[in-house]
Amino acid sequence: MRYVPGQTITRRYLRGEWLMWAQAMRVIRDDEDGLLLWQPVGGDFAKLVDADGTTAHEVSPDAMAAPELVDVGWLYYDVLILMPPGAAHSVWWFFQDGVFHGWYVNLESPYVRDGDAVETTDHVLDVVADAQREWRWKDEDEFAGRIGHPLYFDADEAVTIRTEGERLIKLIEAAEFPFDDTYTGFRADPSWPVPRFPK
Numbered sequence: 001m002r003y004v005p006g007q008t009i010t011r012r013y014l015r016g017e018w019l020m021w022a023q024a025m026r027v028i029r030d031d032e033d034g035l036l037l038w039q040p041v042g043g044d045f046a047k048l049v050d051a052d053g054t055t056a057h058e059v060s061p062d063a064m065a066a067p068e069l070v071d072v073g074w075l076y077y078d079v080l081i082l083m084p085p086g087a088a089h090s091v092w093w094f095f096q097d098g099v100f101h102g103w104y105v106n107l108e109s110p111y112v113r114d115g116d117a118v119e120t121t122d123h124v125l126d127v128v129a130d131a132q133r134e135w136r137w138k139d140e141d142e143f144a145g146r147i148g149h150p151l152y153f154d155a156d157e158a159v160t161i162r163t164e165g166e167r168l169i170k171l172i173e174a175a176e177f178p179f180d181d182t183y184t185g186f187r188a189d190p191s192w193p194v195p196r197f198p199k
Contacts, residue, residue: 024195034084
């Protein structure tokens, strides 16, 4: 079943038994091209944090002493996220005060739907590209450190993940969809309420 434009759903990252990340997002479109979601600054956003403030970027969840999902609110940039069907990535457009600032390629497992939520598993490695399409890898050290961990990926899977990133980098360099001008002029309707987690 497809979601309805305007509907609020939750975008979740799972890692084994842990819920790592949750975003309350407004559905913009849901069709054969993918699920397009919007979250402005101030929208509900929660991440797994240990009692001492340590996050999953620093330590795997199984090594956390007292992990808790904490709603910290979405900060800094409004974000438009495209999750293509069956794809091992999502593409993010970042905006600040209505101005497009660049893209983010989040490497992740193909999403699945679960009621009013979509779920995926983050692959740690990401690609960041500014509005001029100058790109860089993100979290390479963390990615390398997770290879072989039972909650993450083995060496062969790591190659597949990086290969997907390299494929998207070629699209960035060629200014091909989704790294052309599509959605760079996106404007949210000012009457839209800030998305909150469904009760």
